[in-house]
Amino acid sequence: MSTFYKQCGILLLVITTVFANNVLAIDRPSIWVTAADKPVIFNKIMNNEWAKKRFVQLQNRTAKKAPKLNRDRKKSLSQFPLDWDKDTGKFPAFIKQARGYPKESRNILQSALQDGVDCGVLYYLTSDNQYAKCAADILHTVVQGLNNTELDTSLKGRYGWIMPDDHLLESRIYAAQIPIIYDFVYNYLKAGNDVYDVYLDDYVEFDFAAAQTVFKTYAQLTLDVGLINNNWPVLESPSLVHNALAIDDENIRNKYLSYYLFEETKYQDSLTKVAKSYVNAGDIWPESLNYSMTVANWSLYLMTILDRIYPLELGNKFPNIASALLTYKQLQFPNNEYPSFGDGDRRYKSSYPDLEIAYLSATLNKNQMLIDVFANELKAGVKSKTYKRDKISHTYGSASIYHSPLELLWAVADLGDKPVTEFVAPRTVDIPFAGIFIQRNLETLRNKKYNGLMAMIGGASYVHGHASGIDMELYGRGHVLGINAGKADYSADVHKNYHRIFAAHNTVISNGASASSGKDWVGLGMNKVQKEAMEPEPRQPAVSQNYSFVTASFHDEFNLLKEAHHQRTTALIRLGDTDGYYIDIFRAKSDTPEQYHDYLYHNKGDEIIVNNQGQAVSFKDDIQRFSASKKLSSTRTEHQHPGWHFFTDIKTSSVISNGLDVQFKANALKKDPVTMHAFVVEGLDVSISKALSPNNKSENKPYNTKPIPLMVLRHQGDAWVNPFAVVYEPKESQKKPTIRSVERIMDKGEFKGLQVHAQVGKRKIEQFILIQEELNERYLNPNLGIEFTGHFAVITLENGQLAELYIGQGNQLTYQDDTLNVSDGKKAAYKDFE
Template sequence: MTSLYSTKLLATERPLIWLTAKEKPIVLKKIETEQWAKERFLALKKRADDFVPTSVDERVENIKRLPLSWQEKTNKFPAFIVQKNVGNNELRNPLQLSLQAAIDCGVMYALIGEDKYAHCAADILYTVVQGLNSTEIGIQPVHLNNRGWIIPKNHLLESRIYAAQIPLIYDFVYNYLKKGGKVYDAHQNKFTVFDFSAAQHVFTTYAQLALDSGLIDNNWPILESSSLVHNALAIDDEHLRQHYLEHYLTLDTAHQDSLAKVAKNYVKAGDIWPESLGYAMHVGYFSLYLMNLIDRIEPSLQLGNKYPNISSALLTYEQLRFPNGDYPAFGDSHRSHQDNYFEYELAYKSAVLNNNKALIAKFASRLKQLIKTGQYDRSTLLPRHTSAKPYFAPLALLWPETDLGEQKIDTPLNVYNTVHIPFAGLFIQRNLSSDDPVKNSLMATIGGGSYVHGHASGIDMELYGQGHVLGLESGKGGYPTNVHQNYNRLFAGHNTVISNGASASKGGWLQLATNPVEKVVMEPEINANPISDKYSFITTRFYDEYNLVKPAYHQRTTAVIRLSDQLGYYLDIFRARSEVENQYHDYLYRNLGDSLDVATDGQTIKFHSDKNRFQPFDPSMIDKWTHDRNFVHPGWHFLKNVNTSSKTAKTLTATFTAHKFLNSPVMMQSTIVAGLELALSTAIAPKIKSEDPPYNKHEIPMMVLRHEGDAWLNPFVLTFESYQGVEQPAIQSTSRLMHNDVFKGVKVVSKVGISNVTQYILIQENSSQHYENKELGISFIGSFGIITLKNNKLTDLYIGSGTQLSFRDSLLKVESTSSSAYKTY
């Protein structure tokens, strides 16, 4: 491969990592001519000035904030106080924030050249280097080989919050120190020269720790890579520096993956890192950052062109959002993620460095749109932080390109009606409304798969309504906790079906592997234009292979149906069967809110207390489960206040009500369509930590529908419709369409304004099946179709998958090259 250090200039001249001699005049010109850059510069200067000491006493005060053993009376420089696994904030925060302040000062010294900035940065650097050289690195084995220095059992954390920052300070003040600039030794209470050999030991040690610590084939190596690359670039020995940089670029170890290996997960434009979303975002962000860093120094490597799909992943994140900006909470993920628009600056920078015209156009347009709409203010300097990530705030001044070109703005960002994230088995259907889109848009997600930080969920579902994700999965809880291990990550923490009380996982990441959720048929296809702006659907399947009784088969059809710009609903059909005697299947659904009311024929149904209904398949596992290895399947023993109705085949109406939103009350009404005998249980599910306030601190109402026997030929059938305030639901009645005891669809009658809307939604197992209802005048060959009438007059026919659909005298046929069709009347 091309050597990063093919010229002596790059081997000897500093600063190098964030700012080169060639870049400095460009940055100064940017500050002089661009108002946003000037404001960022002044904010950074003020922040640095607030830290800069004006006396020896203040220099000592800055130094003594660092968590070293200052009270020990020895001839040796004080060692760092060793921190616990996640760090003690009283020890962690002063060190983390001091390193960030020293970086700010280092940047100002590099730009302005005033020694006062070098004083504060060099003092911190010297003290940290000396303290580390006095601190022993534990050599005993630690959990997951996560061996650090200051945090002996957590290099993963230490590499980001400490190790990645130290070489940056060195790089910025190197010239000051080389010309004899003095540092203050708070141990000996005197000025002294900097110890370069001690610093080189620190950089080499941290670079080697990155190669020797932690796990591979997950996000860890990428999170540790900023430390690896920064420390490598701070090493003065060219050959040693090259050794570590080549490990970042192409050479894997048993504990560290290279960029070349990481990039294999970005095969196609739009691919994202195969973990739950927070981890996926950080992997892309840190990789894009380091690609920019290296491409600036050695343009011949062209990392941005070699791995362009790492940049393209940013656009996929936008495709996942619910209409209110939240994200699907698949796996160990949060609902909300703070927008990081600096990522778009990095993507654009990478495209410019590599002269990638396609990506230049995409990201210039996106940046312009974000700036124009006020979502992104280039003049705002990000604050220092105590989060578990490196400090990049000054880069938002140093690296952004001034010229965003002549590319026009694509407004709004084009989001697709259907999106697929293959590794998670995640499928998105959205139907956006032009009338108050946050409130009136619809979006449903269906998914489930086996991946790092994934959950054992089967076919999961999330539903959006009235500006909120209402029907939801459990997301990320507290990792060490029992409830996260044995509820959030298991079937019971999801809107899914559990078969025979025994749906479970086996193998894979932490023994949480399941088969992936697979598409059977859908319309529109992924990233394709819909044939109708009113309808979409997807049918998926799941093989419950690791069920603790016997494997079960699941199939789910979920449709999004628009009635008007303001109204619409979801239809959910879930089939389940298992080849065992006395089989039974439970349909689970939880919805953000404070209460759940269930009625039939306008009367509240009666319940009886049923506290023993949802027990573990193996109750002994409650005492025997082991962290990250053995679980208490299926997880529903965490449900509280369980009450169960008598069996019934009547229509049931379940209404979830939320009173804590700003637009409360918000209701989600589910109609459980008559014709399948079941018992309905209500319960209180654990709170979902990853949700938006205020419901991240409140337990969640849920319902569980149990059918004893096969639920395949005659499945669970439910509608879901949200509304708020004094509004009323549009759906007035529902009923099954049956033929020889086989489910063929559902009739839904709705009230839209002054009109009565009747819809026959036809669902069959495959596209070759034929359903005929002479009484209604329906004939259908296909797996999904809709007939819609307004005031008893036909308005449209829709074939989502099939060959032909007729109603009375009207016929719709699918062209031979297609499997779907739509016609209005």
């Protein structure tokens, strides 16, 4: 039996024992904190300047939200989205908030509930009844409104109470906050204090039975509504857990908690099931990053709540959920942006509040390894000033649960006295579920953000994934330049039929028909990109500080015309402290008589300049070239593949064989304009199209609203034996690239690699980049004195003298009188001759 299932068994035993022993009686407050926590929190505030400042900030913002006069209370509460105009003789019901309901009106209730939480927290901390009145008024108004609102269950699978077609959103922004307010003002209300009723304009007793109805209804809604096997159950779980913990009846409370912990329903997954995606340390939730991060953060948050109340040690049962928070940092580009894959974003808010929760969890569970790791992350953030521990987060406007006060309540004062260890990003990382492989090279003595290199390739089928084939993103001079599609509004046609499919990605489309399967998530099924070879292997040491590569393959099985096979080799080559480039070799073939393949590359920029042997390439308008896909049908699971009918301003050249110099100029980066030089290596007949593609709202201004320029290289016939070959070098727009020329290395009509000439200062560099299809293939060139057995290797000469030999995957490499052998049991080797 695996360790994971043993842990599950232990968990079940602990829960069963705890429930059987009837020890779950709750004294309130209890969900976030207890009465016993108050002196500890005050000690933290008194003895830590950062905590004192957070406390004052919470007071200052909340004081404005706690009206003292009845007229002000009435004015505030009357803004709630209740049906005030309908006279039913009783407290008004909530106005139903179906899709299209004004966000501004929705935000009124969302903000009020967050204010109620803040007021409840400050009542707990200060015992000031003014804060209790604020929280109790909000609670009473919402409870009465809900009890008089009909629950419409006709929309199966999605229905909410206030939001008839979106329980997923309602559970986060409304339902999860109500029990927190109740928990904090429970003792105030139990003491007999009345609440202000805005409908009666009078004081009344709080209706505890009505509140219990709210909690039970919302807890049950979580079990009866939603989708499983994705992020939904986790996004709805705070509502389930919060509302369960607010239920007074112990048996009912325990029943609902068991559904969160280990029991399944048709519409809700348990923590035990969620944890199956975190089998190994470093695993992340298998969806795009925006959802993946939320699943880890919210699961850890709920585990910590329960670990504080019950002796469950969930943090130790499922430690890999916490360690997932560390994996995300390994994925970042040098400018701290994230790779954009699937429906993910480029940037995410600081994770430090979540790291504070992770540190508390590790402390509660006495997990010394995670204690040390998360303490170091927090201290490093404070030291680098990327984390301001003396500032508390504002209230939220996003579709999220609200727990900003925990940054004061839960933050552990003592971070230990161990010195801070600097985070060092691994040279390579993989994301297995997404078929993604990341290479980076920050081996520079100068500005790593500006001079660092990083590339991502990959693709797979997963929830919120895209059908992309072997995708690619490239970084340069402080920016992600070669970019993926990002996302638009999920309901928009451009999102469904462009952003989510092949044409929006830096990939190859075969026969104009690369497509997805309709059997997977929203019809976006595709085969996972498979690693063929890589050096260094993910998270392993590199043999050289100058070179790395990955070769991956993809079966374009669901191609609408004929299945195709793709293979991509992408390498990072560093030439010095400030210079380097990328090699991209893409093979494609399909068993069709008239096969053709299109190589697509989108780059952040304002214009494309295309030269051939120093002369501008002539283009003609080509409005029909990519229009055919628009004629395809489009349903929930059928797409207008490959999606390139969204391209505009299309211009195409004649067929060219002797190489192209393509420049993507990003002049709108005012402080540091960057040009991505794409050298399309001569020796393969291609026509080039330049066009504009839809904007990517995930990018920084102004490129989030501007159309994205792209090039499309079309080759008629097989592109496998002699593949697409493009070398990319990012450079300041006012400077020349270091690369002077690139040629193919051919042997009997078969591609064997590239010969690159570059100039770095006074160093004249000549490199032979050897790339063979098979892992143990042999190449012999007596004229140059080169012999290589293997898949990938680099020979570097400086000023005519041998400087470096590198084998990324192979057995032996010889250049004239010098030979490099790979040791037994190894695949890679490196030798420096300087």
